[in-house]
């Protein structure tokens with residue numbers, strides 16, 4: 310069944326994590342705005358990543374990692390036109406131009422580089438197809454996803470943390486009444502000043518973001534920095550502090566009675 | 582006469598009303614409204630306050646199934662609905678990953694209101710686009726011990742299974758000594 314969605318809702322890092330944990334094999338296609346990526350996995354490991362219309366035959370990849378020059382790549386490509394990457398690789402190794410390690414390192418580096426670029430995609434349709442394997446002429450690598458996931462999750466974590474600290478942009482900001490804080494002496498950057506101008510219990514953060522042309526991430530980042538610095542508090546747009554409903558304990562009941570009640574429910578549902 | 586309740590929650594359009602309808606002995610008493618806002622016209626009606634269904638157990642016991650409104654702007658109802666519940670079911674539309682994050686946040690909210698047992702239903706498993714239950718578990722970051730069950734809300738048997746699994750969990754928590 311389908312593993313399909315939008316990166317907006319399920320980030321690329323989360324997908325990698327899922328593939329890693331479930332040790333999936335298959336092809337992940339990501340269709341970003343104006344570009345397309347194909348990433349192959351084997352048993353939860355990265356096998357091959359290709360992006361866009363970029364030249365990604367072996368000679369181009371070897372040139373990117375400076376194992377050969379651009380000119381050499383051109384010559385090789387012309388002479389091996391109908392050959393697959395595997396055949397070209399063997400040819401270069403057998404001819405003593407390169408070692409097997411050179412070839413694999415370059416391919417690995419390239420695939421990782423593609424993954425790093427995919428971390429910055431926040432928009433795009435992805436689809437995972439379990440039945441597609443690495444094309445037979447391509448040389449697969451084998452890269453553990455863990456380190457890549459850690460890298461990707463650093464970005465993700467910031468975003469999630471900000472969403473947790475500032476769950477709703479419908480709240481407003483208000484200057485703290487700390488005596489002795491003089492805004493003029495604060496070392497704020499330009500972006501922070503742009504927000505500070507609008508700090509007022511009447512303005513929701515969403516409204517501030519609108520007038521300052523900031524996206525959700527940017528306004529949260531700045532609001533968080535101001536919060537951390539103790540310059541502002543989060544308040545309801547009418548100025549009252551937010552109230553969290555207290556958790557309600559269940560009324561205590563007799564254990565045996567409770568058990569018999571649940572057992573009766575079970576019997577009844579079974580008979581439906 | 583004793584009334585007990587189980588709450589069926591989850592994001593907009595997840596299939597909560599459908600779930601209750603499949604097992605209720607009465608027509609679901611629903612507070613559905615025609616949807617007017619253009620952006621929300623995925624379907625023609627939505628639950629605005631709550632739905633409820635009823636299952637009579639015996640002369641002394643009635644189980645009510647309460648469906649919450651899925652739309653965020655009605656979430657003031659949640660706390661009231663969760664009061665005194667035996668447990669709750671989080672319905673997730675497995676074919677709409679854009680709702681997964683919200684499903685998780687609803688789950689956490691309900692759990693904070695009342696730390697009762699809950700199960701997660703991976704609904705709409707009959708849709709081509711549905712994510713498999715185990716992929717959904719990873720996507721929702723559910724612990725391995727949280728029950729996540731495949732569901733097709735219009736099929737009575739899967740609905741029964743989910744209710745039973747929830748009741749088994751409730752039974753277990755009663756039997757587990759708390760300290």
Ligand SMILES: Nc1nc2c(ncn2[C@@H]2O[C@H](COP(=O)(O)OP(=O)(O)OP(=O)(O)O)[C@@H](O)[C@H]2O)c(=O)[nH]1
Nearest residue numbers: 593594595596597598599627628651705733734735
């Ligand atoms: N294919 C399929 N469709 C379903 C399933 N469950 C519900 N639906 C459909 O999904 C739509 C939404 O179902 P509802 O039961 O109204 O969802 P809800 O969670 O009550 O929605 P709100 O009250 O608006 O939040 C309806 O068109 C249902 O017929 C299912 O398991 N499979």
Ligand SMILES: [Mg+2]
Nearest residue numbers: 597598627628
């Ligand atoms: Mg409904």
